[in-house]
Amino acid sequence: MSNPKEGDEAPYLSYSESHLSDEYHQTLTKWQHVRLAFKAFRLLSSPYFARSDARRLFLLLVTLMLMSSAVRVIFSYISRDYWSALSGRDEEQFYHIVRNFCVALVVLAPLNVLYRYQRERLALQWREWMTERMLKLYATNRVYYTLEADPKDQSKVDNPDQRICEDVRSFTHFSLTFFLTLAISIIDLVAFSVILYTIQPMLFVSIISFATVGSVGVAVIGQQLMRLNVERLQKEADLRFSLVRVRENAESIAFYSGEPMEQQQILNRLDQVVDNKNDIIVTKRNLDFLTTLYNYVTWTLPLLLLAPAYFGGVIELGVMQQAAVAFGHVLEDLSFIVWEFDSLAEFSASIRRLYQFLQAIQKADPDRDEHSPLLGDDMYNEKDGLILPTVAKRGPSVLSTIQLTPSLHAVMPLTIRNLSVSTPDYTRTLVKNLSLSVNDGDHVLICGPSGAGKSSLVRSIAGLWTAGSGFIERTSDVCFLPQKPYCPVASLRNQLLYPHNSENQSDKAFVQSDEQLIAIMKQVNILGIAEQAGNGNVEAGLDAVLDWSNRLSLGEQQRLAFGRVLLHRPRLLILDESTSAMDVQSERQMYDLLREWKVSYISVGHRPTLIEFHDIRLEIRGMGEFSIVRIE
Known part of the structure; x- marks a missing residue:
């Protein structure tokens, strides 16, 4: 980039210079x-x-x-x-x-x-x-x-x-x-x-x-x-x-x-x-x-x-x-x-x-x-307040990107066509030309060595990872369970309802009664958390506001995340090492709940105990290679 000369107008910064770097500023008079x-x-x-x-x-x-x-x-x-x-x-x-x-x-x-x-x-x-x-x-x-x-x-x-x-x-x-x-x-x-x-x-x-x-x-x-x-x-x-x-x-x-x-x-x-x-x-x-x-x-x-x-x-x-x-x-x-x-x-x-x-x-x-x-x-309208943006979308990038199409009325929970997933700098291909259809009731296990691209594939399905090419069509009625669930500073009730909030008028349709919440907590074996937070009173414990990320162990946080899933009951569930901190018995209990519900789910994990809860295995081997086999 050439140095601006005295008297030149400071240019409108392009995206390549949008961060106003120190190097760029040093070139200005x-x-x-x-x-x-x-x-x-x-x-x-x-x-x-x-x-x-x-x-x-x-x-x-x-x-x-x-x-x-x-x-x-x-x-x-x-x-x-x-x-x-x-x-x-x-x-x-x-x-x-x-x-x-x-x-x-x-x-x-x-x-x-x-x-x-x-x-x-x-x-x-x-x-x-x-x-x-x-x-x-x-x-x-x-x-x-x-x-x-x-x-x-x-x-x-x-x-x-x-x-x-x-x-x-x-x-x-x-x-x-x-x-x-x-x-x-x-x-x-x-x-x-x-x-x-x-x-x-x-x-x-x-x-x-x-x-x-x-x-x-x-x-x-x-x-x-x-x-x-x-x-x-x-x-x-x-x-x-x-x-x-x-x-x-x-x-x-x-x-x-x-x-x-x-x-x-x-x-x-x-x-x-x-x-x-x-x-x-x-x-x-x-x-x-x-x-x-x-x-x-x-x-x-x-x-x-x-x-x-x-x-x-x-x-x-x-x-x-x-x-x-x-x-x-x-x-x-x-x-x-x-x-x-x-x-x-x-x-x-x-x-x-x-x-x-x-x-x-x-x-x-x-x-x-x-x-x-x-x-x-x-984005602003004086009468109605903030509204969604209406500007024209950015033109196509020089580099290809993954095209994601979420829809509430999708025919199948998930359809992947010719998907290639790359690193953000496009120097390495993690998955190449993957095509996969997940029907209602299917249970898919994604496995493979560390760093092969399993989590990157999950992020692509979520729309968080766009480096690559191909098409992903999925239902918008989906929940993602990461390895470490997010726990906001809120009551235990709102931990279960997250991302909804019992105090928001717009979320009233999602609010559950105390009896329903207690029943869910019993299913995922975290009722003791409410009892401890409420000094023996479960109903009081539901309204306790604590730093739950530090109060709960990772295993308890993961069971809490399963409680959220049982409350929201999505059509498609994607789990990324979501039982890694649980013992084998708790892991089986969580997956049994999912299978009784007959939800479609995709799991990412290394533990051999996961195989019996799935009927399709997608193995990511790295360098773009993969295999898909049906588990008997």
């Missing part, structure tokens, strides 16, 4: 960095403010902002007259000004409070809307799975949880604060510049020169701060992730006595965080030298310039005080980049991470292409 940041900001912010309710809230906020600026100008004149009355020892005028001040305080001061309240309220609503939108896009078409599916993909985004939570919060809050501060600075600059110019034109000229020098100094000293803040977000997220990994895998680490290695990895990431923070502290120190100088000079420069006129009796003390206040306002407005550079650097990092994340989501969603709106504007 500073001006192109700015243009790309503004473009990303526009794409991220404009969808929300296209809504009528958001525009109304924003218009109210701008009105309060203008009134708040007017309040500051009014109080500057009141303060001028106040100090003039004091210096002239005019008692009557002094108390007249105090009365005016009290009236202005009661009438005008609440406007500042309402302005800040409205700003926080709009930021919160914007964050809520944007988070809901990103979660919708993240969950649509299993995008969350696609983003994590290939661990070798160097372009995948890191820490999506942080981007959805922290970066969205930072983006929405700082966007409003920055825009409004900038707008107020422009308004104040005009108003107080007029005041300064009327007092003494030299004041206005001197402050312009002083602010210019400061802004140039900040640009030179703080040019590394944006890059350091991008690195800070990633390194801190990596440190938190390491700690979460230890918590989630505590038992395995304890069995291996792996504490020294885990501790060393965490300390290594802590060192990276500390080194990055030290670099930020040094850069901020250099900035502080300049900003501290600004603070001290602001107090003295206007007084030094006006001192001859004051001592000569040309101006009053109140005018001196008003000039000092106006000088401070104008200097702050002109030096906006100085005061906000640190926050602006962090904000730029959040924009970049959100832009990366949304483009990665866009790339991973098969129903969207590079021309689809970044935040999926077409």
